[in-house]
Amino acid sequence: MKLIFARRRARRCLRNVGNVVFVLGVGLSLAQTGEAPAHKSKEAAYAALAGAPEKARERKNPFAGDPQAVAAGGKLFEQHCAECHGAKAGGTRHGVSLLREEVQQATPGALFWILTNGVVLRGMPVWSKLPEPERWQIVTFLQSLHPRSVNSTSENSQPAKPSLH
């Protein structure tokens, strides 16, 4: 008798777990497919970069030209950014290309600002949880990249090789 109850309980428990997985799955599908078309979203992300306040845009990068900072920034990029922006920063379905003119010609302060504040409604999280020097190291790395293809959207297998201007 006890065994029958235990089996029923286990079955009920499994059913509940299954329901949770199902509901979460459907929720995820809806959440993901309900987003704006990719190209519009990407343009809006670049526009957000242009929206950095003047004061923020004028901030100087304390690590400008520091090869150690480029290497450290490359490491941080690989850990935190490459998943969305691609290993070579050329962009993926989820993150814009950082080799585009809008990014490469942005001031270090504007890049730092966007990294700090994210573009929350367009899917880019805030990265202020990284200490300020680490965010500047990422900016230093980004500005060391040479844009090869302006509209590159392919996911790259090799990490970007940083080089200084």
Added chain:
Amino acid sequence: MVARINPPSILKKLRGIILLISSLLFWRASLLSAQESPYIVTYDHYLEEPGSLEVEYFSTFGSQRGGNDFDAFWTEFEYGVTAWWTTEVYLAGQTTFNDSTIFTGSRFENRFRLLQREHFVNPALYIEFENTNAADKILKEVEGHDVESDYAPPNAVLRKEHDRELEMKLLFSSTFKGWNVAVNPIVTKNLLPSEPWEFGYAIGASRPLALKASPNRCNVCPENFIAGVEMYGGLGDTQSAGLHDTSHYLAPVVAWNLPSVWTIRLSSGFGLNDNSHRLLLRWGLSREFSGFGEMVVRLFGGRP
């Protein structure tokens, strides 16, 4: 003629497929290093990255006067739905020494970022539904008049009492010069109308051991460690407000964020008054799976 579909069998098959493929996806999901805070009880305003799943296991050893010591444990599945919404499911259990090991319930939690940009103080909203029994000893939050003696009865007695609670927190958090300070006021309501609203708090402060990353990949670099302290406790309820018959804890915490996607957390909590457990030793292990959401969407035939 309308074909009859047997929903339970379809659901069963669907569940089977989901569970099977989900387990495979765990292996294929790309890996990403996280920068997790060391807090175990307090929350800062940072949410899970969109599309990432974080699986966490935590354990709390608690000393118990007037009863048996215990080891409570829970698993969290935390998913970043968007950059402003994180959802989470907890499953909890406990072992009371010289007694038994039991499942104590589940929790379903959502956190919402309230402001688009970063400010000096950043608010986030936390809403949780708890379906637990009174044997739940994870002490993930302390509220109302929770005191050590509540946990002393044997599991057979405690598990008979079921709690369905709604818990809300406002997560205020500020990051400045590497320091994070987080303050969480807590309000809990047992869904039984006769039960009062209960109040609690959690406060935390933490800082990485180094603010600058080293150029080389390393496991034991100071930048991978975040140390801090958290304090949490109850603030009474609407029937009996105040600090009498409440418990409070102070806990140094440390997190080790490994570049290989694992995070290890340690905390030793000390009770600050006679109503508190003398010692709460906690540890946690978490792993982040990025790109999980995309694979689930593919599973349901959607285009990520």
